[in-house]
Amino acid sequence: MKADALRGHLDPMILAVVEHEPLHGYAIMEALLERSGGELDLPTGTLYPALRRLERAGYLASEWSTVGGRKRRTYQLTSAGSKMLASGKQEWLTFRAVVEGVLRPREA
Amino acid sequence: MKADALRGHLDPMILAVVEHEPLHGYAIMEALLERSGGELDLPTGTLYPALRRLERAGYLASEWSTVGGRKRRTYQLTSAGSKMLASGKQEWLTFRAVVEGVLRPREA
DNA sequence: GGCAACATGTAGCCAATCTACGCATCAAGC
DNA sequence: GCTTGATGCGTAGATTGGCTACATGTTGCC
Numbered sequence: 001m002k003a004d005a006l007r008g009h010l011d012p013m014i015l016a017v018v019e020h021e022p023l024h025g026y027a028i029m030e031a032l033l034e035r036s037g038g039e040l041d042l043p044t045g046t047l048y049p050a051l052r053r054l055e056r057a058g059y060l061a062s063e064w065s066t067v068g069g070r071k072r073r074t075y076q077l078t079s080a081g082s083k084m085l086a087s088g089k090q091e092w093l094t095f096r097a098v099v100e101g102v103l104r105p106r107e108a
Numbered sequence: 109m110k111a112d113a114l115r116g117h118l119d120p121m122i123l124a125v126v127e128h129e130p131l132h133g134y135a136i137m138e139a140l141l142e143r144s145g146g147e148l149d150l151p152t153g154t155l156y157p158a159l160r161r162l163e164r165a166g167y168l169a170s171e172w173s174t175v176g177g178r179k180r181r182t183y184q185l186t187s188a189g190s191k192m193l194a195s196g197k198q199e200w201l202t203f204r205a206v207v208e209g210v211l212r213p214r215e216a
Numbered sequence: 217g218g219c220a221a222c223a224t225g226t227a228g229c230c231a232a233t234c235t236a237c238g239c240a241t242c243a244a245g246c
Numbered sequence: 247g248c249t250t251g252a253t254g255c256g257t258a259g260a261t262t263g264g265c266t267a268c269a270t271g272t273t274g275c276c
Contacts, residue, residue: 004233004262005203007115013210026254036206046233048256053232069241070254089211095113096204098144102121103197112231112264134223154264156225161263177272178223 001039009095010050012088013040015059015081022076025051051075059084109147117203118158120196121148123167123189130171130184133159159183167192 017023017031029047032040054060059081062073077085125131125139137155140148159181162168167189170181185193 001199001202001206002116005116005199007232007263008110008113009207010232013207016211024254025256032210035210037209039202039206040210043234043236044254044256045235045237045258050232052256068253071240072254091109091113092207092211094109094147098109098147099117099121099200101145102140102143102148103124103200115232115263118264132223133225151265151267152224153226153266153268157263160225176222179272180223 009092010046011054011059012085012092014047014050014054015077015085015088018060018075018077019082019085022074024072024074026072028075054081117200118154119162119167120193120200122155122158122162123185123193123196126168126183126185127190127193130182132180132182134180136183162189 013032014028017028017035023031025044025048028051029042029044032042051060051062055062055075059078060075061078062075065072065074121140122136125136125143131139133152133156136159137150137152140150159168159170163170163183167186168183169186170183173180173182
């Protein structure tokens with residue numbers, strides 16, 4: 001999968017992962033890897049800035065904790081984030097329809 | 109639809125549009141608009157550079173003609189472009205599976 | 217004469233992802 | 247005791263492709 005195919009689609013994916021349970025960065029990476037069937041192996045240089053961006057935007061809230069001597073920053077979805085996720089899912093459907101409408105007007 | 113959601117997905121879409129018939133730039137814009145149900149209204153500053161990029165990469169070949177006093181540059185798919193299109197379609201399926209695997213592990 | 221549609225193109229901006237680092241802890245193996 | 251790999255967070259800088267804004271010209275209709 002090409003690198004910047006993700007562009008603009010990563011944010012809702014991150015939000016989706018923390019939708020039902022707050023997770024820390026590393027766990028988010030693992031969750032994305034697992035849910036994508038091993039395809040989505042984000043470099044930390046992508047994930048951490050993305051998380052900070054989402055927090056700055058008010059979609060995530062974070063809290064520090066220490067587990068087994070390791071510091072973790074745990075992120076949870078805010079209500080704004082929840083709305084954002086919903087609209088992100090909707091936008092995904094639109095986007096998918098657009099791409100597929102163009103890619104296979106006759107057949108796949 | 110957010111602007112840079114397109115990132116990395118535009119190329120196969122352009123190739124798909126000229127797959128069965130060579131078209132000139134303006135006609136490609138119209139075809140994309142139509143096939144996307146009016147969603148994909150590309151600015152010329154996006155399309156023309158993209159066409160040149162695709163030609164430089166060997167996926168498209170172009171030819172000038174004049175129709176009704178207007179100069180047109182008509183693009184057609186090369187065999188390399190055809191292969192690229194096929195792999196682009198495949199990549200799209202992978203990408204779609206990744207996004208949807210993450211976005212709705214429980215439900216949509 | 218003026219405006220919309222047709223037709224092509226460039227210059228420069230911007231934002232998000234990437235590569236490549238740096239730092240620290242803990243567990244396992246030698 | 248030392249090294250290595252997994253865990254864990256983070257920044258700096260490069261890249262890149264789609265965007266806005268601009269520039270140019272023709273045809274046809276009112």
